[in-house]
Every structure is written in structure tokens, then in C-alpha cells.
Amino acid sequence: xxxxxxxxxxxxxxxxxxxxxxxxxxxxxxxxxxxxxxxxxxxxxxxxxxxxxxxxxxxxxxxxxxxxxxxxxxxxxxxxxxxxxxxxxxxxxxxxxxxxxxxxxxxxxxxxxxxxxxxxxxxxxxxxxxxxxxxxxxxxxxxxxxxxxxxxxxxxxxxxxxxxxxxxxxxxxxxxxxxxxxxxxxxxxxxxxxxxxxxxxxxxxxxxxxxxxxx
Numbered sequence: 001x002x003x004x005x006x007x008x009x010x011x012x013x014x015x016x017x018x019x020x021x022x023x024x025x026x027x028x029x030x031x032x033x034x035x036x037x038x039x040x041x042x043x044x045x046x047x048x049x050x051x052x053x054x055x056x057x058x059x060x061x062x063x064x065x066x067x068x069x070x071x072x073x074x075x076x077x078x079x080x081x082x083x084x085x086x087x088x089x090x091x092x093x094x095x096x097x098x099x100x101x102x103x104x105x106x107x108x109x110x111x112x113x114x115x116x117x118x119x120x121x122x123x124x125x126x127x128x129x130x131x132x133x134x135x136x137x138x139x140x141x142x143x144x145x146x147x148x149x150x151x152x153x154x155x156x157x158x159x160x161x162x163x164x165x166x167x168x169x170x171x172x173x174x175x176x177x178x179x180x181x182x183x184x185x186x187x188x189x190x191x192x193x194x195x196x197x198x199x200x201x202x203x204x205x206x207x208x209x210x211x212x213x214x215x
Contacts, residue, residue, distance in 0.1 A: 002027040005041065006050030008207050009114075009174065010034070011102060011167040012063040013051040018163050019067050021199030023074050030054075064094060067160060079160045086156045093147075093154050093161035100140050101168040108132035113175035118214040133177060141184050148186035152193060166194040170204060174211065 002020070004027055006013035013029075020027050032041055034050045044059040045052045052059055053066040060066055071080050081087045108128050116122035144165065148154060154161035169179060169191050181188035194200055 003030050003054040004028070005030045005032050005044070005052040005054065007031055007033060008203065008210060009171065010050055011106075011171050012049075012098070014170065014203060014207075015063050015160075015163055015167045016051050016053070016066050016070075017203055018167065018200055019070055019079050019160070021202065022077060022079065022197075023070065025070070025074060064098065079158075079163065081156050081159055083156065086159075090155035090159045090161040093144075094164040096144075097164035097168050101165065104132050104136045104140065105168050105172050108136065109175045109177060110171040113177075114171075114211065118211060129175075129177075138183075141179065141187055145184045145187050148190060150186070153190065158194075158197075162190060162194055166191055166200070170195065170200075170207075174207065 002025060004013065004016060004020070006016075006029070008014065008017070008029065017027075017029070032038065032050065034048060041052075042048060044054070045061045047061065049061065051063055051066065052061045053069065060069060067079065071078065081090055109132050112124045112126075112129050117124055144154075153159065154165065172178070173195075179188040179191055195204060
């Protein structure tokens with residue numbers, strides 16, 4: 001059976017798990033925190049990051065690499081577009097989410113409001129959160145909004161582009177912040193369409209239970 005080393009609330013672990021769920025692939029989640037300092041984990045994740053895929057003793061880190069492998073080995077249903085330009089676009093938005101979005105949502109919102117208080121007993125610095133929401137995120141959301149236009153999804157049909165972007169927005173939602181539908185209606189609509197998918201909804205419910213136990 002496939003194994004995923006990581007924790008559910010990580011947007012990168014979630015991204016991989018959504019793909020596994022959408023492809024109806026059985027897997028086991030092996031909980032481990034990023035940078036846990038475990039020598040065995042360091043051997044399979046040289047950068048100390050999650051997730052890591054394990055299959056029959058073979059391991060591979062990095063969410064984007066893992067998903068590319070899953071798509072190659074289990075192509076149906078596809079999460080990558082067939083058209084070359086749409087494929088490039090989907091991969092671009094995966095990168096955009098994994099770099100631009102996470103650099104704000106991760107440390108400035110999710111870590112401040114959820115991770116620090118729930119797991120480390122740290123108080124949230126609301127000034128950091130407000131700066132992220134009022135100043136840092138708007139230009140990032142403006143770009144996605146413009147690229148979505150009147151389309152339901154970012155690269156043709158539902159794809160890794162939408163999974164990646166919404167996976168980051170789910171962490172924001174866990175921190176009690178949603179996309180402003182009045183300002184970014186297309187992005188808010190994309191978020192709603194993705195989180196209503198049964199596979200995604202199951203994972204969100206699981207993560208909420210984890211936070212409740214930690215509180």
C-alpha cells in the first residue's frame with residue numbers, strides 16, 4: 001500500500017491526499033511533523049519537508065514530484081490537462097500556490113492563528129495577520145481572479161491547479177479567514193466548488209477534528 005509521511009493540515013500533504021482520494025487510491029498516512037529531526041525521516045527527506053511518498057520500500061519527497069508520479073502510474077482520472085498549454089498553465093498555478101500563496105498564508109495567518117496557539121502555546125500576533133490579509137494577499141488574489149475570469153477552473157477542467165490553490169485557501173479558512181466573495185467572486189467560487197468535492201470535504205472534516213483535539 002502507498003504510504004504518505006506527513007500531517008494532514010500541511011497544504012502540501014493535503015494536495016497529495018486530494019489527488020489520492022480523487023484517484024480512489026488506497027494509502028496510509030504516517031504522521032510526522034516537518035523538520036522533526038528524526039534520522040530515519042531525514043534519510044528519505046533530505047530537506048526535512050513533508051510529504052514523502054513510500055511504495056514498496058521506494059521513497060520520493062516533494063508534493064509536486066509525488067503527484068507527477070501518481071499521474072504517470074495511475075492516469076485516470078487525470079489531474080493534469082492533456083493539452084500542452086493547459087498543462088503548462090496548470091503546473092504554473094501549482095507553483096504559484098506552492099510559493100507565492102504559501103509564503104503569506106503559511107507563516108502570517110495559519111501559523112499565527114492555528115499552529116502557534118494550538119500546538120506551541122504561543123499567542124497570535126494579530127498585526128501580522130492583518131498585514132497579510134490587508135496588504136500581502138490582495139495582489140496575489142487579484143492575479144488569480146483575473147486569470148479565472150468567467151471560467152470555473154484555472155486550466156480547463158478541474159486539475160492540479162485548482163487543487164494547489166484551494167489547498168492553500170483551506171489553511172486560511174482553518175484560521176477563520178475566507179476569500180472575500182464581494183471582492184474576488186471568481187476565486188471564492190473556485191474555493192467553494194473544490195471544497196464541496198467529497199474527497200476534499202472528508203479531509204477538511206478530519207483536519208477540523210485534529211484541531212479540536214489539540215485545543
